[in-house]
Amino acid sequence: MxxxxxxxxxxxxxxxxxxGQVMVIGFDGIAVDAELRRLISEYHIGGVILFARNxxxxxxxxxxxxxxxxxxxxxxxPGLFIAVDQEGGRVARLTEDKGFTEFxxxxxxxxxxxxxxxxxxxxxxxxxxxxxxxxxxxAPDLDVNNNPSxxxxxxxxxxxxxxxxxxxxxxxxxxxxxxxxxxxGKHFPGHGDTGTDSHIALxxxxxxxxxxxRIEFLxxxxxxxxxxxxxxxxxxxxxxxxxxxxxxxxxxxxxxxGLLRDELGFQGLIATDSLEMGALAENGYPxxxxxxxxxxxxxxxxxxxxxxxxxQQAFTHLVQAVKEGKISQExxxxxxxxxxxxxxxxxILAPTLVADSENGEHHALALELxxxxxxxxxxxxxxxxxxxxxxxxxxxxxxxxxxxxxxxARTLEIENDPDSDTITAALGMALDGxxxxxxxxxxxxxAGQVKLVTELLAKNRNVIIVSVRSPYxxxxxxxxxxxxxAYGGNMPTLQAIADVLMGKAExxxxxxxxxx
Numbered sequence: 001m002x003x004x005x006x007x008x009x010x011x012x013x014x015x016x017x018x019x020g021q022v023m024v025i026g027f028d029g030i031a032v033d034a035e036l037r038r039l040i041s042e043y044h045i046g047g048v049i050l051f052a053r054n055x056x057x058x059x060x061x062x063x064x065x066x067x068x069x070x071x072x073x074x075x076x077x078p079g080l081f082i083a084v085d086q087e088g089g090r091v092a093r094l095t096e097d098k099g100f101t102e103f104x105x106x107x108x109x110x111x112x113x114x115x116x117x118x119x120x121x122x123x124x125x126x127x128x129x130x131x132x133x134x135x136x137x138x139a140p141d142l143d144v145n146n147n148p149s150x151x152x153x154x155x156x157x158x159x160x161x162x163x164x165x166x167x168x169x170x171x172x173x174x175x176x177x178x179x180x181x182x183x184x185g186k187h188f189p190g191h192g193d194t195g196t197d198s199h200i201a202l203x204x205x206x207x208x209x210x211x212x213x214r215i216e217f218l219x220x221x222x223x224x225x226x227x228x229x230x231x232x233x234x235x236x237x238x239x240x241x242x243x244x245x246x247x248x249x250x251x252x253x254x255x256x257x258g259l260l261r262d263e264l265g266f267q268g269l270i271a272t273d274s275l276e277m278g279a280l281a282e283n284g285y286p287x288x289x290x291x292x293x294x295x296x297x298x299x300x301x302x303x304x305x306x307x308x309x310x311x312q313q314a315f316t317h318l319v320q321a322v323k324e325g326k327i328s329q330e331x332x333x334x335x336x337x338x339x340x341x342x343x344x345x346x347x348i349l350a351p352t353l354v355a356d357s358e359n360g361e362h363h364a365l366a367l368e369l370x371x372x373x374x375x376x377x378x379x380x381x382x383x384x385x386x387x388x389x390x391x392x393x394x395x396x397x398x399x400x401x402x403x404x405x406x407x408x409a410r411t412l413e414i415e416n417d418p419d420s421d422t423i424t425a426a427l428g429m430a431l432d433g434x435x436x437x438x439x440x441x442x443x444x445x446x447a448g449q450v451k452l453v454t455e456l457l458a459k460n461r462n463v464i465i466v467s468v469r470s471p472y473x474x475x476x477x478x479x480x481x482x483x484x485x486a487y488g489g490n491m492p493t494l495q496a497i498a499d500v501l502m503g504k505a506e507x508x509x510x511x512x513x514x515x516x
Contacts, residue, residue: 006340018336019318020044026305030056032067040071047081057099065133066353079351083136089488101362108373108487110158110512115171122175124362133354140172142185142219143192148472152197155487160513162215166222173228185223187234190216198235198279209240230269235279256298271301288317300335370496375509377483385503391434399489400439400468406498417448435462441469443476
């Protein structure tokens, strides 16, 4: 019996079924419960998004995605988009402790100076996702991180250079899509030059169009030229594109339709960032309202987190908006056509249901890439590599837990903003003659870290700084003599740091951002 194609569904879907197709929802738990099954069946939901709370093991995710797809298919609906945020670095839902491979951050890959490494990493990630029944990755991050105080992008960006972001982002997207996973570049038109976290409040990018064309837009143009499947919007306001005060790009027709569709010629799927984020909810756009406005602006896929009651409210709002003419039937049909055509192209209309996931072993690749990323910023006193049996103290921030153990060294664990008692304890342990490794995490936000390093340097010159998140850390510290940038703190990166410190690997990384 022939499989139904996109034209079959396009002709047969009711208004309600079309609305369901544009919704991508999150849920609680590690299995399909009755309420989620009802929502997929009765509301004809087009996709789900998995978070860390839904992941227990590769085998469990495979069973979960199989049951999700069966629920949709048994209802006569198209197969589901099953999405995840799997960027590498600190944005990873499929983690080492749950049986998957964790990879370095985008900025770490940028530091390897070879876009082929982005392709290799994305290909390996795609293999693990596909084996577990996942078919969409909301990655790569195409933001140009040129703001040292950016609280939310940072190492999620490949570089502060738009040309490098374009090259690495395009390679990452190819690695996903050539291995069966839809790539979604984010966060359009650009979240890199913001000092506000859009999960909490609404950022603004005040630059003129000439600057936006030259920097922010460039990686997205490259991704479009590479036929990226999707682009995700930013909950950021751009006065140079839309003069409506405080209107986020996600809700702006000037951004999504005027700029992305008409001017840049993007023909793929436009997805929103999560509609529950503070940038919308705290500015008068709760999810049911934001969903309707985002769709009217030109979004195809509306992404929601948990709360099925809210999902149903959004569904009702959207149906009503079409009936009242706030959303045109023609534009709904166009979005659904794009969704169905994309599902057909990637084999999702009637997907092959995965068996138990046999997760590939990609740990060696993750470690290789992490080692290539470690960047030696300076070593004025030739403190590296460490010598066997020399006295050593490791001071670990939360993001670097485990480094001291890898180095078999005395270790002091500290919070990101150490208090005076912690600093006093550190000074007491930093004996004359010993080398002190201080891991730093976003020092620009934590005065305690700056105070700690300042007082350590006054007592002991043999201080080695290892930034385990932002390479900008060194610019907020007093002059130091030895510093490494690692761009992350997950297990392969910690092992790579240890290998470089002990001289087992070379710090061959090239700084991918400009430091003042």
